[in-house]
Amino acid sequence: MKKLILVLALVLVxxxxxxxxxxxxxxxxxxxxxxxxxxxxxxxxxxxxxxxKIHKKVDGTVLPPAKK
Numbered sequence: 001m002k003k004l005i006l007v008l009a010l011v012l013v014x015x016x017x018x019x020x021x022x023x024x025x026x027x028x029x030x031x032x033x034x035x036x037x038x039x040x041x042x043x044x045x046x047x048x049x050x051x052x053k054i055h056k057k058v059d060g061t062v063l064p065p066a067k068k
């Protein structure tokens with residue numbers, strides 16, 4: 001019975017933690033083998049886009065200056 005309650009609690013809590021991750025789309029111009037940018041039919045530059053997670057920056061403590 002304890003295992004059942006534990007599993008139900010994990011199933012209810014787990015989607016909430018994963019849904020909170022923020023994402024951002026990052027795009028770079030596509031390049032061919034010679035390093036030139038690839039153009040679309042309309043003349044604009046083709047882009048390669050990826051979706052990446054945004055990690056929150058953790059504020060740390062200031063380190064004392066190093067002794068020389």
